[in-house]
Amino acid sequence: xxxxxxxxxxxxxxxxxISILNCDYTNSMFDYFLWYKKYPAEGPTFLISISSIKDKxxxxxxxxxxxxxxxxxxxHIVPSQPGDSAVYFCAASALGNQFYFGTGTSLTVIP
Amino acid sequence: DAGVTQSPTHLIKTRGQQVTLRCSPxxxxxxxxxxxxxxxxxxxxxFQYYEEEERQRGNFPDRxxxxxxxxxxxxxxxxxxxxxxxxxxLCASSLFRVREQYFGPGTRLTVT
Numbered sequence: 001x002x003x004x005x006x007x008x009x010x011x012x013x014x015x016x017x018i019s020i021l022n023c024d025y026t027n028s029m030f031d032y033f034l035w036y037k038k039y040p041a042e043g044p045t046f047l048i049s050i051s052s053i054k055d056k057x058x059x060x061x062x063x064x065x066x067x068x069x070x071x072x073x074x075x076h077i078v079p080s081q082p083g084d085s086a087v088y089f090c091a092a093s094a095l096g097n098q099f100y101f102g103t104g105t106s107l108t109v110i111p
Numbered sequence: 112d113a114g115v116t117q118s119p120t121h122l123i124k125t126r127g128q129q130v131t132l133r134c135s136p137x138x139x140x141x142x143x144x145x146x147x148x149x150x151x152x153x154x155x156x157x158f159q160y161y162e163e164e165e166r167q168r169g170n171f172p173d174r175x176x177x178x179x180x181x182x183x184x185x186x187x188x189x190x191x192x193x194x195x196x197x198x199x200x201l202c203a204s205s206l207f208r209v210r211e212q213y214f215g216p217g218t219r220l221t222v223t
Contacts, residue, residue, distance in 0.1 A: 101153030
């Protein structure tokens with residue numbers, strides 16, 4: 001039972017343009033969401049988080065949007081850089097309990 | 112400031128054997144969580160340790176067990192290995208009840 005879904009296995013974007021990575025969830029009790037970036041042979045690196053009391057959180061080039069009614073969140077990267085090429089995972093948890101991860105989206109930023 | 116470290120990096124075991132994986136948390140962290148990441152999948156939560164006790168557990172059989180030591184480091188033990196246990200095992204550390212987790216590089220386990 002996949003409670004967090006990333007329906008796009010891969011995404012290619014030109015350098016300088018916007019990358020938009022999407023994530024859907026089914027559990028309405030989820031109240032905290034994270035995005036992680038993962039390079040090959042490394043563990044996931046925390047990128048940005050958002051609580052369900054907000055609908056947007058920004059950190060530099062990275063912005064996460066949360067649409068609770070649609071049970072959807074997205075990560076925007078502007079402008080995209082070649083170093084952003086990695087696998088991106090979204091994760092969600094409810095009330096401090098375990099995190100559920102999506103299957104990841106592989107982003108390629110083309111120079 | 113040392114991040115999360117895991118050992119060994121790679122491991123090959125035979126079906127039916129037992130394996131122990133090790134994790135040292137990021138300096139200052141007191142909570143360790145273990146995840147299994149199968150090929151093409153996202154990490155799946157196995158369990159979490161705080162104050163040397165298992166605090167939460169995901170949907171994994173009792174063959175998966177763990178331990179946390181007084182210095183906050185942790186071990187993951189898997190008994191009676193199955194081919195399906197082949198995966199990347201990730202350790203993540205955090206402060207208790209703080210949701211941001213920091214991951215180690217993982218241990219790649221291959222069961223033949």
